[in-house]
Amino acid sequence: MNKRFYIIFTVILVIYFILKYLSGFYIDFEWFRQNNGLSVFWVLFMTKFNVQAMFGTIFIVLFLLNFLMIRILGGKGRFFAENFLDRINIPAIGSSRKLLLLIVTAVVIFTGFVMGGGASAFWKEYLMFKNSVPFTGFPADPVFGRDPGFYVFSLPFYKFLYGWFMSTLVIITIFTVLLHVLNGAIQKTVRGVDLSPFSRAHISIMLAMMVILYGLSYQLAAYELLFSQIGKFYGAGYTAVNANLLAYRAAEVISFIAGALLIFNVFKRSFKLPVIVMLTLIPVYFILGVIYPALQQRFIVVPNELGKETPYIQNNINFTRLAYGIDRVEEIPFANKRELTYADILKNRETLESVRLWDWRPLKQTYKQLQELKQYYYFNDVDVDRYVINGKKIAVNLSARELTIENLGVNSQTWQNQHLIYTHGYGLVMSRVDRITSEGLPVLIIKDIPPV
Structure with missing residues (x-):
């Protein structure tokens, strides 16, 4: 070259x-x-x-x-x-x-x-x-x-x-x-x-x-x-x-x-x-x-973790409050001397029916225990929405019943099952946000397989 x-x-x-x-x-x-x-x-x-x-x-x-x-x-x-x-x-x-x-x-x-x-x-x-x-x-x-x-x-x-x-x-x-x-x-x-x-x-x-x-x-x-x-x-x-x-x-x-x-x-x-x-x-x-x-x-x-870390935890709290402006929040007492009566509750019934009694985290676990029904179903999240039911708009919690193919048995992990049969979830669970049964459970509006 x-x-x-x-x-x-x-x-x-x-x-x-x-x-x-x-x-x-x-x-x-x-x-x-x-x-x-x-x-x-x-x-x-x-x-x-x-x-x-x-x-x-x-x-x-x-x-x-x-x-x-x-x-x-x-x-x-x-x-x-x-x-x-x-x-x-x-x-x-x-x-x-x-x-x-x-x-x-x-x-x-x-x-x-x-x-x-x-x-x-x-x-x-x-x-x-x-x-x-x-x-x-x-x-x-x-x-x-x-x-x-x-x-x-x-x-x-x-x-x-x-x-x-x-x-x-x-x-x-x-x-x-x-x-x-x-x-x-x-x-x-x-x-x-x-x-x-x-x-x-x-x-x-x-x-x-x-x-x-x-x-x-x-x-x-x-x-x-x-x-x-x-x-x-x-x-x-x-x-x-x-x-x-x-x-x-x-x-x-x-x-x-x-x-x-x-x-x-x-x-x-x-x-x-x-x-x-x-x-x-x-x-x-x-x-x-x-x-x-x-x-x-x-x-x-x-x-002695608490004793050693207390001043540094306080620094963390102080600067977090400062960064988010929480230190400038002024607390003002709300002096409401009016007593709530049963007539007030009846008058504002529609508003009170939208007050959520259920936190989504424990509700998700409750859905899991009551409504997964099969080992390959699971609830990923719980949402809040409003639907017209029997002519009346009410607030509800709901969660789709989704599929997790990994939970199928080892013998069921076939190509046919994974690509033709177990391809999607089935139905959903819905309950009212403002109701609790006598056993402390949600009042289910939609449940089971097939959904009812």
């Missing part, structure tokens, strides 16, 4: 992706245009475009910085007599170094496009962060003292930033190791794997950045505790505040110390130190993040 083949293949591939993108663009454009929403379309389009361009550029710059470091500084620390690239030559491309440059250029552009495209999926988080405003009139949260607007507008964007930059560091680190291998700075010898001093320092810095960034993620995890579901209620409870939060702070500090040790390894240039640090962090994170909070919950909270 010659250069012409590679050029034609690349052009076809580029045209394919362009046409695929334009087809999606045209469909979205027409949909919004038909619904008089072009202004919304252009806001979404420009936001996604800007986010993709911005983060794609950031990825490419970070990638190229690492590549240039290897190109410029990699040779200074190389201690191998023979370079891996010097032994490669592909006539259709040219020299191995030219091949490497072409491959790196193609990879960095494609990966930058993909990483930018992945970031554009978080356009909503970006817009919310960009246009964030404080929750005026609302108190700060009782754990961190943050405005509620931070958790609605800013925290989702910070979580996206962490995930994106961590993915970027992992990808660039993998390519960094690969480039060092291609550059001859990492080789397998009879003694094992040998790294040049520069490659050790470079990889140590990349690992340090990942560990420090991972440590920062514990700050985001701490904010996420306000959405915790560890205990019996939603929100930060005793374990979240007194165990998880403490563990996250400790893990954050440990991550920074580990990152500093990896940076120190730039000067020591040891292969063992990064390995020891990374292997030590895994059990430490597990103990702090999982075991310690579980022990706190089991042996401190559970024996």
Whole structure:
């Protein structure tokens, strides 16, 4: 294969992706245009475009910085007599170094496009962060003292930033190791794997950045505790505040110390130190993040759950009332001194007949016990409606008798039964909402099979 083949293949591939993108663009454009929403379309389009361009550029710059470091500084620390690239030559491309440059250029552009495209999926988080405003009139949260607007507008964007930059560091680190291998700075010898001093320092810095960034993620995890579901209620409870939060702070500090040790390894240039640090962090994170909070919950909270959780439950109640505006509801006594008489009941008989005496949940169970009749029938729900019966409109409860084929016996699970015989439910049950028999049962208007 010659250069012409590679050029034609690349052009076809580029045209394919362009046409695929334009087809999606045209469909979205027409949909919004038909619904008089072009202004919304252009806001979404420009936001996604800007986010993709911005983060794609950031990825490419970070990638190229690492590549240039290897190109410029990699040779200074190389201690191998023979370079891996010097032994490669592909006539259709040219020299191995030219091949490497072409491959790196193609990879960095494609990966930058993909990483930018992945970031554009978080356009909503970006817009919310960009246009964030404080929750005026609302108190700060009782754990961190943050405005509620931070958790609605800013925290989702910070979580996206962490995930994106961590993915970027992992990808660039993998390519960094690969480039060092291609550059001859990492080789397998009879003694094992040998790294040049520069490659050790470079990889140590990349690992340090990942560990420090991972440590920062514990700050985001701490904010996420306000959405915790560890205990019996939603929100930060005793374990979240007194165990998880403490563990996250400790893990954050440990991550920074580990990152500093990896940076120190730039000067020591040891292969063992990064390995020891990374292997030590895994059990430490597990103990702090999982075991310690579980022990706190089991042996401190559970024996005295009400006493430990009361202040946090009160926080939950207060902020729930505040969020729904219930705290602004004013209770006003209704002073009705008029006594109800039998004449009043007779006068308003039609109204009283619409007053429901049956709650749908126990009524559903009653229907189930009295009227399912067959093991493959069931009542899914109970509805309330009004029908004209004997010339009078009355309120009723009713439920359709539906079929659950799974409850047929094993020997009855045949194709004929499943597709030709047991295909639908049978009838319904109806009862008055305002009547109860002497046995405490509903007064059934429609019942049994066939319905009567």
